[in-house]
Amino acid sequence: MADVLTSKKKRVGLLGYAFKPMWISLRTLMRTSFAGGKPNTLLYPEEKIDLPDDFRGELGLVMDRCVGCESCARVCPNKCLDMMEDDIGDGTTKWMPALDLAQCMFCGLCVEACPSTALHMTNRYETATQDRNEKIFRPHEWALKPEDAPDQKPFPYPELYEINCTGCGACDRACPHEVIDMVSIPGTAKKRPNGTFGPEKKIPIFDYELCVSCALCVDACPFDALDMLPRSTTASDPAVQPQLQNVKVEQTKQEVSA
């Protein structure tokens, strides 16, 4: 048998045996039960805990705001969001996410990814049902009224960091609408040894009127040259990218002259 080592022992005496621990519990009893005292627990079904506005509960969708960009379905770790065509209430149909709440783990990544503030996590947390199929919602079944959701934030738009851009055109190919146009910059062509000129450097130009902020171009860019930013700081602001503006102006001039 192994040897048992013991360290030095301290004794607290008769007072410590019962009186001191008892005194603490007596004090707490008086603090919580008599006048002015407050119990430490809530009577749950009758009383409910106060939750902050950013509490991550059951998901809700504001159908009017959804642009059908599929960002939420792409970012969801459990694949509980699936896109489908559904009626928004006035007879027109729209491409919107359907939800399987039984698979949701309330991580909130979809809410962060949503560019149009259409997704919102409500304060509802009592989601138990008898049947698993009751937790699968078509888009209009988990819809929220716009007034229950927070105010809409400005849309983020793709911004170009020109230093990283190689003009490969991956963003142009990824774009679902015709937002991106690859424009060559005049005077950037390299002279070859035989005297001819090579191709000019191209950069993407964005037509923000058509953009739905789906961030597919940002995902497609192999060199991290694009980033999603709120519009006030994007290329539409002349102070940020004067060079881009000049290119656009020159392009229009050429079109006019042609």
Next chain:
Amino acid sequence: MAMAEMWINMGPQHPFTHGLWTLKVKVDGETIVDAEPIIGYLHRGFEKLCENRNYPQIIPICDRLCYVASMSWDHVYVSAVENTFDIKVPPRGEYIRVIALEIQRIASHLIWLASFMTDIGNLTAFLYAMREREMFIDLLQALCGARMTYNYPRIGGVSQDMPKSFPQQCLKTVDFFEKRLKEYDYLIEESEVFRIRSQGVGYLRPSDAINLGITGPALRGSGVPVDLRKTDPYSAYPDFDFEMAVEKDCDVYARYRVRMNEMHESCNIIRQALKKIPPGPVLGKAPRHFPRGEGYARTEDPRGEAFFYIQADGTDRPYRVKIRSPIFVTVSAAPAILRGYKVADVPSIMGSLDMCLGESDR
């Protein structure tokens, strides 16, 4: 006179286990001759799961590694990714992380105190500790919107800035909690019943603790001063002035004292961090495309040294993820600590190691 030796199964359903695991003990009468921990009931294939998810999607499942200290496991993973790809975190982001980590450490130690006290038979302290934990869970809820599975750190910072009322609420809670810690001294330490069951029980020699690879409060309880926040500082910890909790007694009581002192020090760190916190952004720019590379991070979890290794192959998801769990190592050392004590000492000794099976089975 030698008696017949026999094996006894404690667990997987046993009041002392705190999670699903079995402790087989070989007894000679009342004395433990040998022990063998059996784990794996909670295996979810975490490391394999990570290979099928991209980098941001792994953060919410890191919450599920340890359901008592979710925030610290999120932080280990996120800092491993940051070390691998050289991503900068803004100073405000680092400070908020430290505040969240220290709140999490207190909440985790309170859960330990609650479960340890039920093992010892002190149900009053269990209820008190759970009551105080509620305040810290409320703080974390104010920070990130969830009570248990936080999903708060992001690659390059944290998901959102703290609310305006948070510093005041936090300071109030910390001040209140330090008063309550004094109450615990009366309730637990001054009681002879607790001292009989903890002093001189579960002796762990410093040399044994080092050789078995034990980390965290169990190692510091054996008088070995190793705390990664001091010895290998990470995040914003070098900015703070705090003391490492070390006790020389090597028994269950020493491990208890280490954790109680750590809660004091955590309160201290939270106060300093709230005082010094710089303004600025909380989330830096993270790349969308991750290059090839490998890296790791190790941090001081509430239970010991947590370690995350990532091998990236240039795609959007890791090629391999490896986790070192502190409790996996500590529970393997159980036979060495238990040998020679009585069966009645098992709950008190194993309770002092702070078991969490979510991370050791992963």
